[in-house]
Amino acid sequence: MATLFKNIKELIQVHEASIAFVSGKDMNVLPTIKGAFLVVEDGLITDFGTMENCPSNDFYEVIDATGKMILPAWCDSHTHIVYAGNREGEFVDRIKGLSYEEIANNGGGILNSAKKLQETSEPDLYDQSKARLEEVMHLGTGAVEIKSGYGLTLESELKMLRVIKCLQENYPIEVKATFLGAHAVPATYKNDKSGYLSLLIDKVLPKVAKENLAQYIDVFCETGYFTVADTERILKAGKKYGLTPKIHVNQFTAIGGIQAGVKFNALSVDHLEIMRDEDINALKNTTTMPVALPSCSYFLSIPYTPVRQMIDAGLPLALATDYNPGSAPSGNMNFVISTACIKMKMTPEEAINAATINGAYAMGLENKLGSITKGKQANLILTKPINSYGFIPYAFGNNQIESVFIKGKEII
Ligand code: NIG
Numbered sequence: 068m069a070t071l072f073k074n075i076k077e078l079i080q081v082h083e084a085s086i087a088f089v090s091g092k093d094m095n096v097l098p099t100i101k102g103a104f105l106v107v108e109d110g111l112i113t114d115f116g117t118m119e120n121c122p123s124n125d126f127y128e129v130i131d132a133t134g135k136m137i138l139p140a141w142c143d144s145h146t147h148i149v150y151a152g153n154r155e156g157e158f159v160d161r162i163k164g165l166s167y168e169e170i171a172n173n174g175g176g177i178l179n180s181a182k183k184l185q186e187t188s189e190p191d192l193y194d195q196s197k198a199r200l201e202e203v204m205h206l207g208t209g210a211v212e213i214k215s216g217y218g219l220t221l222e223s224e225l226k227m228l229r230v231i232k233c234l235q236e237n238y239p240i241e242v243k244a245t246f247l248g249a250h251a252v253p254a255t256y257k258n259d260k261s262g263y264l265s266l267l268i269d270k271v272l273p274k275v276a277k278e279n280l281a282q283y284i285d286v287f288c289e290t291g292y293f294t295v296a297d298t299e300r301i302l303k304a305g306k307k308y309g310l311t312p313k314i315h316v317n318q319f320t321a322i323g324g325i326q327a328g329v330k331f332n333a334l335s336v337d338h339l340e341i342m343r344d345e346d347i348n349a350l351k352n353t354t355t356m357p358v359a360l361p362s363c364s365y366f367l368s369i370p371y372t373p374v375r376q377m378i379d380a381g382l383p384l385a386l387a388t389d390y391n392p393g394s395a396p397s398g399n400m401n402f403v404i405s406t407a408c409i410k411m412k413m414t415p416e417e418a419i420n421a422a423t424i425n426g427a428y429a430m431g432l433e434n435k436l437g438s439i440t441k442g443k444q445a446n447l448i449l450t451k452p453i454n455s456y457g458f459i460p461y462a463f464g465n466n467q468i469e470s471v472f473i474k475g476k477e478i479i
């Protein structure tokens with residue numbers, strides 16, 4: 068059955084499909100149609116335009132959107148939503164004065180989540196993770212990337228990736244999987260990081276590839292975690308199996324990870340809280356999408372990615388949640404957009420572009436979704452009655468979403 072949305076106050080088109088991503092000054096351009104209709108057939112957008120050209124109601128299920136807006140569902144290109152339990156205890160420790168680094172050095176942090184995950188059965192992990200996926204879908208997310216990296220053993224990394232695969236199969240939203248075995252050195256390899264990397268490369272990666280469990284490969288390239296040389300070793304091995312890099316870099320320190328990402332044609336480099344001029348320059352005229360994660364900066368009270376400097380230098384930018392138990396226990400893209408405007412001085416137009424078409428690009432999905440374009444998936448947000456799209460970031464912490472449609476079907 069085809070659906071006709073009519074009397075849409077403003078249809079936020081974003082950009083045409085021919086644009087892979089938007090960058091620099093174009094980030095501030097957000098094409099819209101005031102007084103619009105939109106037709107969805109077989110899960111795809113088949114037509115849209117101004118109300119003068121609206122087709123007759125006869126053949127459609129009609130949704131009257133008077134006073135409301137429609138925009139593409141959010142594209143969240145960086146999450147870790149498959150995890151076990153939570154780290155509320157560490158949250159309280161940080162309130163009392165311990166730093167994220169001190170907690171990690173005391174055996175907390177990623178290793179704490181890894182211990183919990185190793186002790187959790189696959190069905191239990193699936194149940195905990197699907198609740199988070201459903202939660203973010205209701206918050207307007209229509210495509211999501213999910214990483215492994217809380218397993219840190221052969222069995223547990225595969226367990227995480229299999230859970231992601233089940234989510235891919237059981238839910239209508241696009242899910243992309245990233246192998247992040249090099250997230251932290253597990254306690255069993257404390258003094259043998261190279262041995263752990265060999266385990267990942269020689270034992271885990273071949274299984275990941277054989278079972279087709281990941282599309283991307285990630286490394287936490289950071290002081291105290293994995294060096295640039297470690298990163299290059301993993302990316303090189305991943306490439307052999309056809310895995311494209313999407314990496315964690317420049318979160319706490321700038322050590323040359325961006326340059327390594329660009330060298331290996333990373334689809335994205337993510338975090339970027341600490342950026343030197345040479346890091347910004349390295350990203351110019353490349354196909355690598357910089358991704359900012361403002362909820363992580365908010366939660367850990369660390370610097371925000373200097374996106375103003377980056378966009379003004381002509382770079383593109385995507386926004387994502389980083390939803391994970393340690394540094395960003397929130398999958399709310401609406402909050403991300405507000406925080407990007409309030410704390411990083413992005414305009415609403417830039418933030419919406421960054422959270423839709425550029426996020427889609429950072430998952431290799433820019434031809435399938437991320438804008439209102441004929442032939443793309445009808446993953447849509449229908450807002451409550453609002454006066455302008457700028458109200459979405461402005462009214463931070465409030466919810467402007469009335470309903471969410473994935474492949475044209477309202478999720479309930
Ligand atoms: O993206 N920075 C590395 N990894 C995650 C957080 C890891 C954790 O604390 O569990 C991140 O922030």
Ligand code: FE
Nearest residue numbers: 145147315389
């Ligand atoms: Fe992350």
